[in-house]
Amino acid sequence: MSESTPLSALFGGALIGLGALLLLWVNGRIAGVSNLIGGLLFPAAADRAWRALFLGALVAVGAVASWLFPGAIGASRPSLVLLGVAGLLVGFGTRLGSGCTSGHGVCGVARLSRRSLAATAVFVATGIATATALRLLGVGA
């Protein structure tokens, strides 16, 4: 099963925080990935270049990592139907709730935003309930 990896988790987390801070200090922007995607497409915000560059850098890192370190990027559940439904819920929910794990969970919680603290508590709770229910139903990870 999944081994606990506290040190790399802490270090990786700090790097996530640093990347988000760079965007705040230089651009004055919140590093919220769902809002970056939304601002790029739905509706297109005026300044799209920086959003595209941030998202493009994420894809580039993923491409290099999957080439150098197979295993760094894991597969999700095998059912494409389940992944499609999950994607719909993530897209709809993050736009309705104005953020996801990065915008609310990292930036918002660190700013002690009431909205982000509430949103994070709720999505972690429903995430736990869903993952637990799927295990009980015998849907493998």
Add this chain to the structure above:
Amino acid sequence: MKALRNASAAAAGLAFGVGLILSGMTRPSKVLAFLDVFGDWDPSLLFVMGGAVGVYAIGYRLRREKPIAADTYAVPSASKVDARLLLGAAVFGVGWGLSGYCPGPAVVSLGSGSLGVIVFLACVLAGMALTRLFDARLNSG
């Protein structure tokens, strides 16, 4: 100013993406093992969150009066926790618990080119478009 903003967004995306990979967030099985708290629990994501929130919270408080390459901080100031926020967060959490993907790690995983993540992200975009339809109906109703 614009060139600096674009360069910083790309650099921020690189750090953010490497952080997501190092912390294990691009392995859905690890994310699901965190969400499955009553099963074979992997607490690593708490450390990811701790590292990211800790770094960002300190940096947020140390921010200068103005961003280096922008006139103002585009940081949300709303504090009202409303039904829309809570419903959106709840729906997002279900999608997260189904797949182990939240938007950031999914965008990084797109670099691996796996079919599962392509289907997931295509449906995220569809879900985001649905939110617009939902809003249009609310506003017209």
